[in-house]
Every structure is written in structure tokens, then in C-alpha cells.
Amino acid sequence: MINHIKTILFFLLAVSLFSCENPTVEKEPVEIIPEYEPTMEYGLNLDSFIVHKNIIKPNEFLANILLKHHVPYSEIDRLAKESVRVFDVRKIASGKNYTILCKKDSIEKAEYFIYEPNAIDYIIYDMCDSLIITKGKREVITKINSASGTIKSSLYQTLDDANVSPVLAIEMADVFAWTIDFYRIQKGDWFKVVYEEKFVEGKSIGIGKVLASNFNHYNKDFFACRFIQDSIPDYFDAEANSLRRAFLKSPLKFGRLTSGFTMRRFHPVQKRNKPHLGTDYAAPTGTPIMATGDGLVIASAYSKYNGNYVKIKHNSTYTTQYLHMSKRFAKVGQHVSQSDIIGKVGSTGLATGPHVCYRFWKNGSQTNHLKEDFPPSEPVKPKHLKRFKTKLKEYKSQVDQIKLKTI
Numbered sequence: 400m401i402n403h404i405k406t407i408l409f410f411l412l413a414v415s416l417f418s419c420e421n422p423t424v425e426k427e428p429v430e431i432i433p434e435y436e437p438t439m440e441y442g443l444n445l446d447s448f449i450v451h452k453n454i455i456k457p458n459e460f461l462a463n464i465l466l467k468h469h470v471p472y473s474e475i476d477r478l479a480k481e482s483v484r485v486f487d488v489r490k491i492a493s494g495k496n497y498t499i500l501c502k503k504d505s506i507e508k509a510e511y512f513i514y515e516p517n518a519i520d521y522i523i524y525d526m527c528d529s530l531i532i533t534k535g536k537r538e539v540i541t542k543i544n545s546a547s548g549t550i551k552s553s554l555y556q557t558l559d560d561a562n563v564s565p566v567l568a569i570e571m572a573d574v575f576a577w578t579i580d581f582y583r584i585q586k587g588d589w590f591k592v593v594y595e596e597k598f599v600e601g602k603s604i605g606i607g608k609v610l611a612s613n614f615n616h617y618n619k620d621f622f623a624c625r626f627i628q629d630s631i632p633d634y635f636d637a638e639a640n641s642l643r644r645a646f647l648k649s650p651l652k653f654g655r656l657t658s659g660f661t662m663r664r665f666h667p668v669q670k671r672n673k674p675h676l677g678t679d680y681a682a683p684t685g686t687p688i689m690a691t692g693d694g695l696v697i698a699s700a701y702s703k704y705n706g707n708y709v710k711i712k713h714n715s716t717y718t719t720q721y722l723h724m725s726k727r728f729a730k731v732g733q734h735v736s737q738s739d740i741i742g743k744v745g746s747t748g749l750a751t752g753p754h755v756c757y758r759f760w761k762n763g764s765q766t767n768h769l770k771e772d773f774p775p776s777e778p779v780k781p782k783h784l785k786r787f788k789t790k791l792k793e794y795k796s797q798v799d800q801i802k803l804k805t806i
């Protein structure tokens with residue numbers, strides 16, 4: 400964007416300069432000598448050195464590299480020690496880029512060693528006189544890009560076929576995690592997406608944020624628009640509702656929390672200390688148990704310890720489970736909505752009295768759902784609505800302009 404503005408400014412300036420000239424005055428032809436453009440990188444003029452650009456090889460250490468370029472061992476040792484405050488040289492890893500700038504003389508001793516831990520940062524070891532170690536950053540330019548596709552198999556595969564980084568699939572799946580079940584997307588579903596892409600020196604270094612997207616799933620449009628209110632970014636639909644859904648705090652409308660999530664508790668039946676990776680809510684047998692969020696039933700079974708239980712996968716991040724039911728009302732493969740009754744309270748399995756043991760997984764590990772800090776799922780606040788509508792209109796027109804790829 401900044402570059403774009405620069406181009407326009409430059410153009411305007413050129414036009415204004417041109418129009419100031421008096422067209423009737425004839426000018427003598429002037430020989431144009433191309434101006435010398437030094438090769439600048441890391442803030443250094445590379446033309447003054449012999450430049451070696453290379454990649455750290457497996458089992459290659461700083462000492463191996465610098466010794467080859469006539470840096471004495473004592474100097475390397477000092478460099479490694481002094482570097483600690485800026486960068487620990489033990490972190491130099493194979494596969495990373497480095498540059499050595501050597502003096503243009505008969506010895507060709509290294510004067511600079513520049514290590515690049517990633518595409519953005521670099522560390523300069525200036526060994527010209529006294530040792531100076533500094534950190535630098537390359538300029539990251541964020542461009543707005545767009546992509547589209549029609550689903551043939553998975554979203555990931557569709558993006559890959561369209562030569563778009565499949566990382567975008569992960570970002571999109573996150574945006575729509577609560578509205579679209581990506582395990583159920585079908586052939587013919589399609590999407591258009593406007594997103595950020597980050598560049599360093601003209602090379603893409605990765606996907607940034609998804610800004611807006613229209614996902615057509617089973618012939619229904621799902622629109623997502625990124626919007627920041629009170630410094631918190633979130634995704635909203637065209638009606639200014641959050642795309643996120645909050646979980647119900649408890650699977651029972653009325654129930655009493657009798658045993659919380661703990662890594663150590665005395666088990667009333669087994670009579671020994673063991674972690675309790677769930678939250679128990681006691682209620683009379685037969686009390687309805689609700690799904691705490693929309694999702695897919697991935698287990699509905701009976702086991703010795705769990706008794707009758709149901710397990711629901713909500714999206715790629717969250718899964719919940721409900722134990723000790725007297726009755727189960729959910730079948731594997733069934734889609735449930737938040738508050739749907741999936742069973743009734745009982746004391747089947749290893750239980751002393753009627754209760755539901757509610758278990759919660761985040762990214763595959765069991766957590767205490769009461770301690771989870773869920774982002775807000777409220778709609779856009781009235782005071783931000785005007786700004787939201789402007790943003791939405793802008794994004795909608797950008798998304799509409801994307802031509803749908805049907806490859």
C-alpha cells in the first residue's frame with residue numbers, strides 16, 4: 400500500500416514537473432550517464448567486499464566457517480562470548496542463510512559475518528576494528544491478496560491446486576470453525592477470500608490475517624469479516640454477529656458442581672488419589688444433559704468406568720464428553736446443536752451417585768473448562784456499528800470482485 404502511494408506521488412510529481420516546463424524552449428541534448436547504484440544490504444555497501452553467501456550445513460559451527468575466512472580462533476572465541484547479550488551463537492542452525500564479507504586484498508580476511516535466523520531478522524558481526532554486534536530487521540511489506548476455489552476434495556487440496564499456500568486453509572478453517580464443519584465440506588462448495596500476505600524483498604514469507612471471506616457451503620453463503628473493536632480483533636458475519644460461539648458453562652440447566660477439575664483428588668469409589676480431569680455436576684437421575692456447543696457426535700457408548708457416555712467434537716480445537724448417563728440420545732455421526740438434549744443424568748460406570756462428569760479437551764489435552772478464557776462472542780457493539788458497516792461494504796465489494804476459480 401505504501402509503495403502504491405509512493406508510486407502515485409512520484410507520478411504526480413513527474414507530471415507537475417513536466418507541466419512546469421516551457422514547451423517552446425528547445426533543449427540541448429544531454430548525455431545521460433547511468434548513476435552508480437551501490438549494492439546495499441544490511442545497511443552495508445556489498446560492492447566494497449568479496450561477498451560469500453551460503454547456508455549453514457549440518458554439523459557446521461561458527462568456528463568452522465570463520466576459520467576458513469582467516470579469523471583467528473581467539474577472535475572467534477571472543478565473538479561467541481560477547482555475542483551472548485545479542486544472540487547466542489549456539490543457536491546457529493543448519494539450513495539458515497549467512498553472508499561473509501571479506502576484505503578485497505590478498506588475504507581476504509572476513510570483516511563481517513551476518514547470520515539470518517529467519518527471513519526477517521539478521522545479526523551483524525562487524526570485525527573490522529573492535530568487535531561490534533548488532534541486530535537488524537528487513538522491511539516486511541504486507542500486501543492484500545485474494546484467492547478462490549471450488550472444492551473437489553479438501554480445502555487444503557483445493558488451495559494447493561490453485562498454487563495458494565495451504566496455510567491459508569488453516570487460517571480459514573479457524574475463521575469458520577464455529578459455522579462450517581470442514582469435515583463435511585462437499586464437492587461444489589466454493590470460497591472467495593481476501594487475505595494478507597507478507598513479503599520481504601519481493602519474496603513471500605507467509606500468510607497474514609484473513610480479512611474477509613465468503614464460503615458457500617451446501618448452497619448457503621457464510622460471510623466473514625475481520626473487525627477490531629476496543630483493540631480486540633474478531634470475525635463477524637454480515638449481520639455483525641460474532642462467528643464464534645460460546646460454550647454453555649454447564650451441560651445441565653440446574654445442577655450442583657460437586658467436584659472440580661484437579662490433578663489430585665481422593666476417588667470416592669477407588670479409595671485412592673488420582674487426577675480428576677473433569678467437572679462433576681450432581682442432579683437427580685433423569686435430568687436432561689445438554690450439548691454445550693454445536694458439533695459432531697464422535698462417540699456414544701458404554702464402558703466400565705465411564706458408563707454411558709457421549710463425546711462431541713466441536714471443531715478442530717475443542718471436544719467435550721459427558722459421562723455416567725442413565726440414557727443416551729445421541730448417535731455417532733449425528734450433528735448436534737448447542738443445548739440439544741444428548742442424554743439423561745445417571746450413575747452408570749464408576750459413580751457413587753447420579754451426576755454428569757463433564758470433560759473438556761482443547762487441542763487434544765484435557766483442561767478445566769471453567770478456567771478457559773474464551774474470546775468474546777458478542778456482536779459488534781452499537782458504538783462501532785457505523786465503522787463496521789463501512790468496513791463490511793469495502794470487504795464485500797473486494798470479495799465480490801474475485802473471479803471464482805473452477806479448476
Ligand SMILES: [Zn+2]
Nearest residue numbers: 677678679756
Ligand atoms: Zn467426574
